[in-house]
Amino acid sequence: MTQAAPPAGAPSVLLIAHRGASGERPEHTLLSYQLAIDQGADVIEPDLVPTKDGHLVARHENNIAETTDVVAHPEFADRRTTKTIDGATMTGWFTEDFTLAELKTLRAKERLPQLRPGNTAYDGQATIPTLDEVIALAKAASEKTGRTIGIYPETKHPSYFASIGLPLEKRLVDALQAAGWDSAEAPVFIQSFEVENLKAMHAMTRIRLIQLVAGSGAPADHAAPSYAAMMTPEGLKAIAAYAYGIGPERTMILPASGTPTSLVADAHAAGLRVHPWTFRAENFFLLPAWRRGTDPAAHGDLAAEIRTFIDLGVDGFFTDFPAIGYEARETARPAAR
Incomplete structure (x- = not known):
């Protein structure tokens, strides 16, 4: 299948709400997603990630120890366990050990309370949403606002979940098809840090696919020796055979040194769009040029950082602060709007 151009009328630089408006609400909650929509x-x-009974739910990790109140539920104390996932050993509570009904008894909480103490005011106010609930929210918001609100799901740890009998790909594609989304014009992008599951979905759907890459390491499915090898001109051409674009860690485009790399130009030459991650307002996350002061939790000039990347030619960007991202895009070069 050939990946198509963006739908007519779509913004030339896509504003992607990373885990929703996760800088202002606990991540991956309907509260966070709704605020992101309201902010543009x-x-x-x-x-x-999947539940024990096969439902897809929105969590950054299947280990929910840091993002829910599961530790306060004595009925689930015996679910605490240690697992090795993609080479990392961790202890906690994992979505694949809970039914959806059990997960719905938990409440979400802020993952970064030291950096985002204001978000803790919303702890306990939201449940873990299902993919179907996220789709319904996007569709309802599209109808209400008159603008198309899309979704950008990431398949987390696909090889691991396939190994335990809970593969993600067909479940995701089936849910999108049920929503009427099965074309390159659908307001959907599917992303993954692995390769083989994207190739599998390339044969299952016409929805646009995004190959995520990090500044170090390699895909957990061992499909390439390193992410760096995938970002060579030859590697990018190989990605273009199954994907619409790449989602690189932003320092692969602009390192802390301040000298841009050729990645955006190389990706565009291969026919790929470029959606870097992740733009956050706190000094702790900002590149050195845009930090303000020494408090890691204080906000620097995120809008200026985003505008710099827009000037470097990116086609979209992931941000925890959609309101700032919207303002940055509106004050960037006119072609971005």
Whole structure:
């Protein structure tokens, strides 16, 4: 299948709400997604993991120890366990050990309370949303606002979940098809840090696919020796055979040194769009040029950082702060709007 151009009327630089408006509400909650929509996001991003009974839910990780109140539920104390996932050993509570009904008894909480203490005011106010609930929210918001709100789901740890009998790909594609989304014009992008599951979905759907890459390491499915090898001109051409674009860690485009790389130009030469991640307002996350002061939780000039990347030619960007992202795009070069 050939990946098509963006739908007519779509913004030339896509504003992707990373885990919703996660800088201002606990991540991956309907509260966070709704605020992102209100702030002008084009698409909302649910990371997807499965439940024991096969439902897809929105969590950045299947370990929910840091993002829910599960520790306060004595009825689930015996679910605490240690697992090795993609080479990392961790202890906690995992979505694949809970039914959806059990997960719905939990409440979400802020993952970064030291950096985002204001978000803790919303702890306990939201449940873990299902993919179907996220789709319904996007569709309802599209109807209400008159603008198309899309979704940008990520398949988390696909090889691991396939190994335990809970593969993600067909579940995701089936849910999108049920929503009427099965074309390159649908307001959907599917992303993954692995390769083989994207190739599998390339044969299953015409929805646009995004190959995520990090500044170090390699895909967990061992499909390439390193992410760096995938970002060579030859590697980018190989990605273009199954994907619409790439989602690189932003320092792969502009390192802390301040000297841009050729990645955007190389990707465009291969016919790929470029959606870097993740733009956050706190000094702790900002590149050095845009930090303000020494408090890691204080906000620097995120809008200026985003505008710099727009000037470098990116086609979209992931941000925890959609309101700032919207303002940055509106004050960037006119072609971005």
